[in-house]
């Protein structure tokens with residue numbers, strides 16, 4: 308088993324990564340359940356993983372109660388938050404009872420936020436079942452729901468007590484979702500690790516074809532990278548953690564323009580957004596054109612959109628800029644933006660002019 312420690316003082320925890328771990332989850336959760344009672348909130352589409360988890364809880368002598376929530380970004384809503392909180396209260400859970408989030412990033416964010424506010428903070432265990440959630444959203448304590456005004460605008464930092472990652476659950480993940488999650492894997496190479504980007508170029512195809520070794524290596528490397536960055540800047544105050552949002556300003560705008568209807572997955576939007584961030588960096592004279600070309604070649608080889616045209620979002624530049632203006636970190640006509648000097652070297656520019664970005668978007672092929 309690979310154990311990646313997340314070092315955050317009294318909020319430290321371990322991320323355990325091992326093939327077949329879901330079937331042994333109960334043994335790892337038991338030390339965190341003093342009343343031997345747990346609650347599970349699961350994505351309604353993953354009944355088979357829920358059955359594996361509950362069998363392992365039974366075997367470990369833990370009592371459990373479960374609720375399901377709908378799959379898809381729309382579940383990160385006030386309505387589902389109320390539903391989850393009401394049910395957890397009906398279960399009479401106490402602060403020390405683990406609330407297990409079993410599912411992808413949507414469930415992790417929703418249940419993470421519910422556990423952050425329920426009784427002013429309950430114990431959270433993340434069991435991510437998508438590649439995206441395994442390499443990014445289940446680790447690091449960001450939780451949130453969406454509102455009409457935009458994505459992730461209501462939320463809290465609430466670290467889990469434990470994260471259990473079983474790469475084998477990816478066997479049943481639709482290929483498109485696996486590819487979308489892979490964009491967040493490559494992101495770690497783009498941010499500050501050129502050698503890992505090269506590893507992705509060499510091993511990405513095997514990973515996407517289901518090679519267990521490539522999959523486990525990619526997950527462990529990504530989680531370790533995320534743990535390192537989060538430990539340096541847990542609450543995203545210095546700009547270090549913001550690097551994890553590479554491609555997300557363009558990406559969130561594309562997702563919002565697509566209407567969160569499943570036509571553009573979050574990871575697909577991030578892939579297109581990273582390509583746009585690199586192209587914009589070339590326009591700003593920060594980066595050589597060969598870097599975006601190399602990145603876009605890897606996105607195409609991985610079946611991911613390599614820019615605006617491939618993302619197939621029917622929105623004008625001004626509409627995309629409007630979505631960016633609603634970004635939670637925006638101020639006036641200028642917003643912080645992740646830019647690139649090369650693959651493996653990115654930085655936060657706190658003063659990008661949105662009109663300049665609009666002119667750049669106008670020049671993009673559609």
Ligand code: GLY
Nearest residue numbers: 443447449548551
């Ligand atoms: N997914 C970005 C972060 O956790 O900071």
